[in-house]
Each structure stands twice: as structure tokens, then as C-alpha cells.
Amino acid sequence: MRRYINTAPKLYPVLVVILAIVLWDAGVRVSRVPVWILPGPGQVLQAMVNHAALLWHHTQTTLMEAMLGFAASIALALILALLLHYLTWLYQALYPIFIVSQTIPLIVLAVLLPLWFGWGILPKILIIILVCFFPMVINLFNGLQSVDPDVLDLFRSMGAKRLATFRMVIMPAALPSFFAGLRISATYSIMAAVIGEWLGAQRGLGYYMTLQQKGFAIDRVLAAVAIICILSLLLVKAVDLLEYLLVPWNRKIYSHQLWQ
Amino acid sequence: MMKLEVKGLYKTLQGVLTLNDLSLGLKEHEVVVILGPSGCGKSTLLHIIAGLMRPEQGRVYMDGRDHTGRTGRVSYMQQKDLLLDSRTIIDNVSLPLLLRGIPREQARRQAAAHLDDFGLTGFANYYPRQLSGGMKQRAALLRTYLFSSDILLLDEPFAALDAITRRKMHLWLVDLQQRFRSSVLFVTHDIEEAFLIASRIYVLSARPAQVRLEIDMKAEPHSPLSLYQVKERILAVLEED
Numbered sequence: 001m002r003r004y005i006n007t008a009p010k011l012y013p014v015l016v017v018i019l020a021i022v023l024w025d026a027g028v029r030v031s032r033v034p035v036w037i038l039p040g041p042g043q044v045l046q047a048m049v050n051h052a053a054l055l056w057h058h059t060q061t062t063l064m065e066a067m068l069g070f071a072a073s074i075a076l077a078l079i080l081a082l083l084l085h086y087l088t089w090l091y092q093a094l095y096p097i098f099i100v101s102q103t104i105p106l107i108v109l110a111v112l113l114p115l116w117f118g119w120g121i122l123p124k125i126l127i128i129i130l131v132c133f134f135p136m137v138i139n140l141f142n143g144l145q146s147v148d149p150d151v152l153d154l155f156r157s158m159g160a161k162r163l164a165t166f167r168m169v170i171m172p173a174a175l176p177s178f179f180a181g182l183r184i185s186a187t188y189s190i191m192a193a194v195i196g197e198w199l200g201a202q203r204g205l206g207y208y209m210t211l212q213q214k215g216f217a218i219d220r221v222l223a224a225v226a227i228i229c230i231l232s233l234l235l236v237k238a239v240d241l242l243e244y245l246l247v248p249w250n251r252k253i254y255s256h257q258l259w260q
Numbered sequence: 261m262m263k264l265e266v267k268g269l270y271k272t273l274q275g276v277l278t279l280n281d282l283s284l285g286l287k288e289h290e291v292v293v294i295l296g297p298s299g300c301g302k303s304t305l306l307h308i309i310a311g312l313m314r315p316e317q318g319r320v321y322m323d324g325r326d327h328t329g330r331t332g333r334v335s336y337m338q339q340k341d342l343l344l345d346s347r348t349i350i351d352n353v354s355l356p357l358l359l360r361g362i363p364r365e366q367a368r369r370q371a372a373a374h375l376d377d378f379g380l381t382g383f384a385n386y387y388p389r390q391l392s393g394g395m396k397q398r399a400a401l402l403r404t405y406l407f408s409s410d411i412l413l414l415d416e417p418f419a420a421l422d423a424i425t426r427r428k429m430h431l432w433l434v435d436l437q438q439r440f441r442s443s444v445l446f447v448t449h450d451i452e453e454a455f456l457i458a459s460r461i462y463v464l465s466a467r468p469a470q471v472r473l474e475i476d477m478k479a480e481p482h483s484p485l486s487l488y489q490v491k492e493r494i495l496a497v498l499e500e501d
Contacts, residue, residue, distance in 0.1 A: 159332030172346030
């Protein structure tokens, strides 16, 4: 469990990405693939600059949907995980269904939801919830259950009330798992919004991509993909920052902060 | 009057008789060690004294008053330190004060006054995972002490430590007890540990637990030979069956 900090490995992925871009560029130049099949990194960047205003316009919609869906997922996961934790029969009734629900192909739902709920924002939010809710509720539930029963006995022996035990023991113990789920869901939320838009929308990055793809403007499609990646990454970093602030006891520790 | 007295305890766990008419007492300022083979029901006994479990028969008295099945009177420390990862040492040890409704800052000040005695000077703001095993046990002991300083139930508190650290902890505990004058009921299966700290020793039989031997260490001459003989007597009980 002890983690030490070494900054060098953090640079490795950056180097890999740079290497991949260089290889991509070289490959496109050497093979002379037509730009409507695979543009080079420079052309994608050019498309991003040329369409900056339009991309920003669509990004706002996608981001808004993603945030709404993400927030709704968090709220639902909190409520349900607590219910599952305290009501054993509910856990027994619902848990298997949760697992099975994850086998439903998402792409089919993405097609059907607009049919049922129209072309507005609702089906997008629903898809995001379907994607993001599960990792959060499972992680949070496991976190709540992870408390050592001996600690609960100790608190009982000290005459602690249930609420005090929850506030001092159970909730803090569940926080690291909650953030693990939150991080997974954060990476999915933007992608889920884009999938929702892909099959029917008037705005958003997913809508933009379907449009550009039909016109074989692959550089613009990839420009949108790059934006999706950057947004997802920023969201994960935001979650990391929040965890750093709210879970100070789990921060990485330097060797001089150990006393062994 | 006995500080703590249990009379005629019977307890069955999962259909197995675990405590069989068990009676024992703890006088004021005394360190009583309960020795017994592994799995004989020592922890069950402490659970009952702490009020976490009810016996089928028998009573638990403290200062002459019936406390059977009631939590919150004695402090109880188990083998694991059970410190909360999420709290610094000072906030861990002041937990019993917080639970009593004392405001956080006041609880911290009150707890901080004891850090020296418990060998935790300068570590108030460390998290448990930053400390060594011995320090964590001392922190757990301070938390136990701050909950109730007059009767301490200690269930193999040093069992998880290495031999050298354990010996240091024994000497430190003896010193501490002489200054703070708590009454301590200490459970172990380690005879050497019992000799180091006990003023009286109860030796329990294998399950179902009964008191088979009571040794007043103050009455025994402390020559190596007599200690050896006492040890032989204890071993004879522990190795039955």
C-alpha cells in the first residue's frame, strides 16, 4: 500500500504519444494515403483550427450533456449504494440484475432510446447514466462494505451512535473506492454523450462527427476525437484533484514522511 | 471490593459451549493476565465484559454494579490497532473524547497532553500508515486509555509485533501502569509476557473455558527456579488434551 513518488514514469506516456504521432505522420507521408481515408496529424490540427468556433459550439452541448448525466449518475449511485448497504434484501434482489444489465449492448439502446424518448436531451442523459452509474454504484457499495467489523465493534464498545459511526468510519472508508468508480465514470461520460448524439441530435460533437464523416472530412472527425480525448482527460484530472483534496490520508507519501 | 468481577459466565457459540461457569475478578490498580490456549474463548470473555455480547448465564460487575450486556463502561483494545486510516494520530486517539461530545479542539488538546507518555511526541499529525507497528499499538493504547482510564481490557495487544518491539512495549506498559494506576485485564497466550506484566495470572482450560489455575505473582518468589516451576505448572494446564 505504500507508494513513493518518482516523476520520471509520468513522462513515459507523453513520450509514447509523441512517438506515435511522429510515426503516424511519417506513415501517411510515405504511403501517400488519400486525405479522405487517413489525414496526417498536421491536417487534423489544421482542421481543428479552421473549425474552432464550430467545434466549440458543439463541444458546449456535449459537455453540458455529459455533466448533467454525470451528476445524475453520482446522485443515483450515492442513494442506491447506501440503500444496498443497509438493506440486505434489496441487495440480494438487485445486484444480479445490475450485472446482467451490463450485458445489454449499449449501441442498441442508443438506437432505441430516441425512439422512446425523442430527439431531445433526455435519451442522451439516459445513456450516460446507463454507462456511468454502474461502476460508481459497485465501487461505492464495495467501499461501504469494506469496513473491518472489528472497527464497528470498537465503536459499539465506545457507545458510538450509528450516525457517528457512519460519519467517522464508514463514509471515510468508502471514499477511496468511490473515487475509483468516479474516475472510471468520468472517462466514460463524454464518450457516452457522443454515442447518444451519434444516433440523433441537432447539436454536439457526436452530431458534428456523423455530419463530417458523411462528407469524408476525416480530418474533422479526428479533430473532434482529439477534443473528446482532451475533455475526458481534463475531467479525470478534475476527479483526481477532488480526491487529493477530500482524501488527504490516501495521498502518495514521500519516503521522508514515513517512520518505520 | 473488586473493580471488575465476572460470576458464573456461560456462553455457547454456534452450538459449542465456550465459557463454562467462568468466574474471575480484577482488583483496583492490578494487572491481571488471562492465559489460555488459542481459541479457548478468551476473546469471547472480553467481548462479554465489554458488553458486546451477552452471556447465557452469569453477570458482569464493575465497582459492584451490574454491567452485563452494556457497552461504554470499560475500554477494550484488540490485537489489531484498529486505527482509522482517514484520521491523523491525534484525531484517532481523541475519538473517544469526540464520541463523548467534547468539541474537536478541546479533545485534541486533551489527547495531545498524553502523547509524550505514549511515545508519540511529534507524530500528532501523521497518518497511521506512516507509522511503525509499535507506534500504532501505542496510539491504539492511548485511544483505549482516553476512553476509560480505570479499567482496560487488552486482548493480545502486542501479538502482532516483533519480539524486540514487544519486549519494549511490555516494559513501557509496566512503567505506564505504575504511574497511571489503571486496572488492567490482559489476555495472552504468551507465558513470558504474562510474567513480565502480571500481578496475578488466571490460567484457562481449553474450550469450554474454565479457570484452572490462579497464580499470585506477588506471592511467588522471583528466583529463576521458582519462575521455572510456575511455568511448568502453567504449561501442564495449557497442554492438557
